[in-house]
Amino acid sequence: MAELSQTFPLQRVDCSLPLLHQGLPTSFSHSDIFWIAPDAEQNPSSDPTGSGTARTLSFSGLNFSKDTDQNECVKVPQKGDQISQHYHLRPSLLADVQPVAQSLGFLPGTVYVLSGLVFRKCLISPHTLPVFHETLFICTVNKGSEGHYIQMLMDSIKNSLCSLLQSDAHITLNLSEMEVGTYETTELNDFVTSKPQHNKSQYFICVKTASYPSAKGSCVGTIAAAPSGLVNNDLGTVFASVNLDLLAMQVCGIPDWRMLWTLDERFLNQFGKGELRSFKSFSLYPPSYVHDVSFWVPEPEQFDETAFHTVARRVSQETVVSIQLLDTFQHPQTGQTSLCYRLTFQSCDKALTHQQVAEMQMRFREEIQQCLHVLLR
Template sequence: MVPRRLLLVGEGNFSFTASLIDTLDPEVSITATCLQHPADLEGDPVTQENLQRLRERGIEVRFGVDCTQLAHALLSHDRDFDRIYFNFPHCGRKAGVAKNRELLAKFFRSCADVLAQEGEVHVALCRGQGGTPADKPQREWHNSWQVVAMAAQGGFILSDVYPFSCEAMPGYKCTGYRSQAKSFHVEGALNHVFTQSLPFAGSQPRAFRVRLQDRWFSFTEPEALAGKLNRGFLGASSCHPIKTINEELIAELSKKFPLKRLKCSFPLLSQGGTGVLPAETCDLPSDFWISLHEDNLHSESLTGEITQEKEDVFLSLSECALPKNLGQDDCKAAHEGISEQVKLRLRSSFLAHVEAVIHSPDFLPGSMHVLSGPVFRKCHILPFTMPAFHETLLILGLNKSRKESCFESLLGHLKDSLDNLLTRTLLEGSNLSTSVEFILQPNGKDYVIHVKSLNFGPDYPENLTIGTIVTSKIVPHKHQDFVFVSINLDLLAMLVYGISDWRLLWTFDNRFLKKFAPGKIEHFKSYSLYPPCYVHDISFWLEEKKGFDELEFHTVARAVSQDTIISIQPLGRFQHPDTEQVSLCYRLTYQACDKALSPQLAAAMQSQFRKEIQRQLHVSPR
């Protein structure tokens, strides 16, 4: 965005404003402010000379402006600045890091009142003050100003950081607190660019309505899946990177095999089993269950328009999963709007439907059938393990007489197709490498697809499992054996584009999609840099007669934190010597990838988590 209105705060001698006006278009409106009053500046000839230049250029100058209360100094019609500058903020004298953090936090909260929707806040800090990895050297977190965490209190994320160059601003001379002659040391200083993030309130579970024949039903998405249902990433009009990767993969495979793309007509909600994936291949995940309510009271009103509380959802339902007499006998409940409910599970894999595909009339032997769509699984909180992702399932029938040669051909072409995608964004001459391996499983029949990738740095696992290859005879057939290849498109997209956090794929922030040109594959550069981490410990007593489900513990953590808990580490197990009661202790790490997570909000989430595990898991927090 080209800035049209600029606000400069904390100007000492106004030399920055005087230098800036020579680099900008004359049409740009500038408002320069300082904390001092005119009488405080009369004895400084440099300041007076700069003020004279600004007046000659028609620049608005305001005195006595407190940068922590900008809304008080600027009338409502005189706000919406495209850019706010604050160079080398300081509380003055020998104020410690705590005081300067407080200054920054109040400043950012104040900026939120006067900044335009897509505006930027520029804060220049001396070497090491920011506390981010961009500082060379980087200070210890507790000894820095923690600028990203302070900005989060105003709803801002760090979107860019670059060296602050005095040479680029001829005539600029930074001054100390209240224009003291002693200036700051600007060698190694950095300019931090902050932008506004989406609020956390937008990540709450949404209510949906769905019509089945002449009846309306409503449901709320599970809290752990808030914002992940009905996103349409693979739809015809989508330009999401997951769709691009899927199209590229299918195009590569079509060079070797005749392809038949299947419409995703299999139910997202059903009472069926979890799938036909052999237990030897991987542990079957738990399913997400939802309660579907028939909504008689609002049926007529919902047919006309989408209400604020509920939105249309185009989910295919399994009609046989719904009781035929749902709500017919409960007049009182129907009068109240909710007649009855039925619990359905969300689809966890397309492997549950391979038999239906193979036995359908339009199944073509010799063709590779492709089925793509979202799937949902409860899982532990790990960097590359996600509760919602997009699966592409490849179904290929092999003639029994040529099974071995066809299977080897499939593996070779699949490896080449994946390798081609994974090397698209590697820089020329880069030492980084990726390679695809098919790891045979203990049953001697099935494989997992490993990608050896160093793109994400040493803190990430060296090998990622992006899919499975199932050759077990799970569907008996007289003339053919079948191979089922399941690919996690989200993981594949992360590896191809260099997206280190799976949660970014599900963001509602429009800046994410703006990073991608339709159908083009380029390395991703995040708009949220160096998000801070907050660590909290929790310990609790287990009830003697109730077991502890660690998967549910992670699921509750995911829901309460709105996917901001990125790590849950067990710290220890203690058994009381007298009562023999068992206590568990865990360490939780909070970090947001696309939103401004403040220390206060993380602490509030931790407090709510303590209450929820007591309510849902029947434990007693210590």
């Protein structure tokens, strides 16, 4: 924010933003959304969106329940359903931009800053986060000048990242123009991927350091023109979305996103008073355990791998660090398809026992059979 304020008039939005939204989001796949069904019996007059005075809510849809289909924790509402009874955790702060803009009256050329938690279902990986802190920089501009403002945002953010990462001698900042959908990395699940307007560019903010020396680096954000009419039909809109959790991992050399959520004092004491410094691992060789699971799927094209990973996250309490597809087999007579996956269990801040992992594996087998309608082998 300090860096951008040198180039743009800047205003931070400090109003409360709702965690829950009602209805069907249009910019994200339904299978990537955390759906929630309020318990009407326990909350007859509550307001789950957070706009009212209710503070305590009970949700029946946080866990898989009988009201499921094979892709979702809570059955996705369809046309004709009572949409008012369905809510989802916000997958992006872009969902809050329009009501905030109407309330504040966005001034053209001023960058407004929104920050908060967002939630997305995603495949399991050390660098893909089901919940993370997003900072959104958004600005309304005259139509036709979007490219100029995107370039200004790129320059300011690049200068800011260089300042944050200046102690690392192997920094490569790659803000590259790409066609939407051609840059297939799991990291991009953590960003707004709404399509830019016609003839407008979308850029991914990629950072490569000694801590993350992969060829593509780590993508910590995106810069693009927002969908037409998001804020004002007469003006264009540009935005930059930054994943603060991934950026913190880069700055401090933290290898696993789960460490950002630990309550272990050995971690917290390294960052007293909010100081950014290099992380020193206190668990060099945490034990890991490998378990395989095989099952028949009703229809291969209908099997939702994201939902499969989501069940693993929940059952294992985030101790599954890797899921690999080992084998696919089709029965020559029945035509049924069987999948075999390998799960690796490992905690980031404590030692798991054989018994703990065995119990989680058995529970996982039961859950995927009930929730994803597979037949265990």
